[in-house]
Amino acid sequence: GENVEQHPSTLSVQEGDSAVIKCTYSDSASNYFPWYKQELGKGPQLIIDIRSNVGEKKDQRIAVTLNKTAKHFSLHITETQPEDSAVYFCAVPGGGRRALTFGSGTRLQVQP
Amino acid sequence: SQTIHQWPATLVQPVGSPLSLECTVEGTSNPNLYWYRQAAGRGLQLLFYSVGIGQISSEVPQNLSASRPQDRQFILSSKKLLLSDSGFYLCAWSFTSGSVAGELFFGEGSRLTVL
Numbered sequence: 001g002e003n004v005e006q007h008p009s010t011l012s013v014q015e016g017d018s019a020v021i022k023c024t025y026s027d028s029a030s031n032y033f034p035w036y037k038q039e040l041g042k043g044p045q046l047i048i049d050i051r052s053n054v055g056e057k058k059d060q061r062i063a064v065t066l067n068k069t070a071k072h073f074s075l076h077i078t079e080t081q082p083e084d085s086a087v088y089f090c091a092v093p094g095g096g097r098r099a100l101t102f103g104s105g106t107r108l109q110v111q112p
Numbered sequence: 113s114q115t116i117h118q119w120p121a122t123l124v125q126p127v128g129s130p131l132s133l134e135c136t137v138e139g140t141s142n143p144n145l146y147w148y149r150q151a152a153g154r155g156l157q158l159l160f161y162s163v164g165i166g167q168i169s170s171e172v173p174q175n176l177s178a179s180r181p182q183d184r185q186f187i188l189s190s191k192k193l194l195l196s197d198s199g200f201y202l203c204a205w206s207f208t209s210g211s212v213a214g215e216l217f218f219g220e221g222s223r224l225t226v227l
Contacts, residue, residue: 006155032213032214034215036216041221042220042221043202043204043218043219043220043221044156044202044216044218045218046215046216049215089155089156093213094158094213098144098161098163098213099144099146099158099161099171099213100158100213100216101158102148102155102156102158103155104154104155105154105155105156
């Protein structure tokens with residue numbers, strides 16, 4: 001099956017700084033790369049995703065970059081705010097490509 | 113708009129007891145349905161997914177089972193719970209998109225503690 005590795009497992013930044021989380025995957029045929037945010041006690045929510053036909057996508061303070069050759073993609077959060085504190089998960093298609101295989105998660109703490 | 117309901121929200125069960133978690137989706141037809149489990153401080157593990165009534169794919173062999181008796185209803189069950197079954201169980205749905213994975217919409221989760 002698909003393997004996805006996510007780093008770092010925890011990340012602490014000062015408010016206003018940038019945060020970067022990286023995921024690597026094993027299946028070169030993967031073509032969909034989403035990022036999810038999970039707040040305490042809730043289900044994850046999609047915050048941004050990218051298809052394999054583009055290398056970068058931005059949505060206000062968040063962006064995702066994709067390097068298909070190296071098989072990795074990254075989440076970039078700029079001008080971090082305390083409300084960005086949460087657990088972030090990357091994911092790639094798995095489970096017969098109709099489900100998603102998730103990374104192990106990154107706990108982001110934004111210090112005010 | 114579409115909504116997903118999952119219950120119960122919390123559950124404390126003794127080892128060896130049965131389990132039934134239920135999930136329903138409203139506002140869409142023929143969704144793909146999923147059960148994930150999240151152990152404390154860990155990632156999301158896919159347990160089951162379903163692309164139609166009575167069609168269940170199991171990703172991890174264990175003492176859990178899933179059923180889809182109706183188009184928008186997904187049930188996770190166990191006949192005898194183990195301590196290792198403790199965790200946060202998340203139901204999710206996605207639009208039917210053939211063989212291509214797409215956005216998952218998660219429920220609020222069910223926290224199971226097995227004592």
